[in-house]
Amino acid sequence: MASTDRIDFLKFTLRPALCILLFMSSVHTGNTVVFQPSYLSTSGPNVSALLVGNLTDISLSVRTVSASNTTGSVDPLSCVAEITQWVLTKEQVGKDAVQFQLSLNRSLHLCGENETETDCCPKPLCVLETLQVSACVGATPLASLLIQAKIHAVLVPANAASDNTSVIPNQVYQPLGACPCDLTLGVCDVRCCCDKDCSAADLKLFTSNCLPGPFGGQVSTDPDYQCSVQSAENSPDWFPFLCVNSPPENNPYLGLFYQGHVIPPKPGQSFQKPALPAPVPVISYIQGSPIFTSTDQLFTIPQTVLGQCVNNAPVAFLNNFEVSCLTLLRFCPTEPPLQTQLEDLRVQVMNGQGGDVTVDVIDEVAVDLSEFISRRDAVSSLDKSLVCENVTLALDYKFYWKENGITSITVTRTVGSIALNKSVTLATRYSAEFLNGYPGDPNSGNPGYQVGRPVIAGIMDILGNDTGSIQRTSISLWKPVSDGLCSVVETKPVLYGLNSTSGCLLHVGQQNLSQCDFLRETVASLQSALVTATYVAKSGNPDPLMLTDWVNISYMMPNSSTAMEDSPGVCHGIPSHQQIHVWSRITGIMDGIPQKEILSLQVSFSLSSWALDCGGGDVPACMDQMETQLFSITSSVTFIDIPINTGLPKTRFQINFTEYDCSRNDICWPELAFPITKYYTGEPYSQSLAKGLILVFFFITASILGTPWKQIRQAWK
Incomplete structure (x- = not known):
């Protein structure tokens, strides 16, 4: 018997039996008739039910009812039939049972914009009504x-296929699904147990006859090394430790189902270096991503x-x-990066x-080559045999960025002339x-x-309409180069958080x-050239138009009244040392990172006396x-962090009283009774106290029973 014939046979065999059971379960006497069930809710165009009881001279009528606005109850029973959009059909399934079916007599497709046909749904919710079937x-x-x-309404795609056959894409580029036997779209395929279109009632008809193996979506027989296969009786001794847990979805045979041509691999050497694909430029930069040139090459x-x-x-x-x-x-270089x-x-x-x-290029010529060539490699003017001109000694790039992009790039190229005798060790900087x-x-x-970033300073620049803007500048320190003379010395900016x-x-x-x-x-002019600003920025991104983002720099100028009178060969009151003190504190936390702000900056000078050393x-x-x-x-900068919660200052007594402070005193009186006090942390306090009291008891007992007390008792007697 074919599969379809078996299904039809089962349907016609089970349906009368079901009706007889419903009929036997209903309790009725005389002319009593009942609907099974008495209430239905449907979301499709077909609905069916049973009428059980004495069906002599029974007629069925259908009408549309509505709920009352005042009582909430539906309209009373009536045998008057109305014209509805439903068609009633009935079929005798037993002596005392009738199965009837209501079918919607209209189309359920959604009306188009310019569609003139009336038999369509103007809204997505096409039918919303209550029907009353009366016996x-x-x-x-x-x-x-x-x-x-x-x-x-039924939404039909614009490019719907002409038939209901599933369209399987080219499996060379897209793997097949987990149900290869699902060949018909929207219809339950017989013996295909993995078909999502099959209902629970359909699966009961052929559950025991499902298509086996991968063709039916079933995983092939599990190998012996699967942990789920071996039982406790026949498991070898190594099995609990070396078995493999693999889900049923890991079926190697599912990859055999495809349509199209097989692409054979190209033969090649086993240890051949693979050709790396060209890097794909990023749309926007993030930290750590490579920078690309306009020709899609790495910078x-x-x-x-x-x-x-x-x-x-x-x-x-x-x-x-x-x-x-x-x-x-x-020999003289001719190729990058030295040329x-x-x-x-x-x-x-x-x-x-x-x-x-x-990239904007700035050229600098290095006069002093001691930073790039050691003194032992330096060639005197008499020993020069070959001079290499315009050798690139340093390339210093500065990338200016905003959000996820680069706003500007500048490079400072330092070039110089190198004299060669035999060979020179050149140290280039990048x-x-x-x-x-x-x-x-x-x-x-x-x-x-941020620690290591320059401290931002500024000078007031008066604009029009009596408005002012802060023009940025920097606070600098000396940066000795070569022999360290002030005539050729350079300056470096003060970096936040770094004392120098x-x-x-x-x-x-x-x-x-x-x-x-x-x-x-x-x-004084040399020292004042280091700090020319009058304001310092509180935060790292100040607004030049907001004066509240800046604080005044306080200058402690040397007092001329305290200067000593100069004598021949000796000059007093020389401001030889400039001190910069910066006070800052943590003002908040953003994304878990403490935000530091400058509260004050003070510039002061230390005076000294200069005289020639006559050498004895x-x-x-x-x-x-x-x-x-x-x-x-000299010049120096010192950063002072102000704690957030300073608390009350300690009194002189708290600072100087160290007699009972065990951390600052060699003799600690509280540790005299060490096992009993809190300073003993070798065991819980209750145990140490009990043991200490026992020791005290033994000491007292030994003292009473010992020789001194014995002599005292004898003398007393």
């Missing part, structure tokens, strides 16, 4: 059935990788670095926001620094200062010491007007 004998109603119909700068210098190392966004590469020169051209450095870089930025904002306007935090002291050397002779006022003014009374050396000596001019 009547003549004009007398005996029973009724209420049917709540709530039917939505590279020489860097150190695993201790070795690599000339073409990619630059990562927001990752600062500074490296020094050693190169042994035996660069301006056209090669002016590269167009993708800014991460759909545009490009061009660096990259990412600054937030635009060129000339970098921030040092958002909003709190630096200085330079000034040639002073007897002639200078005879003009002390001019000497004091010269040193060498008077002629001090009297020589051309003889000079080196005097140091």
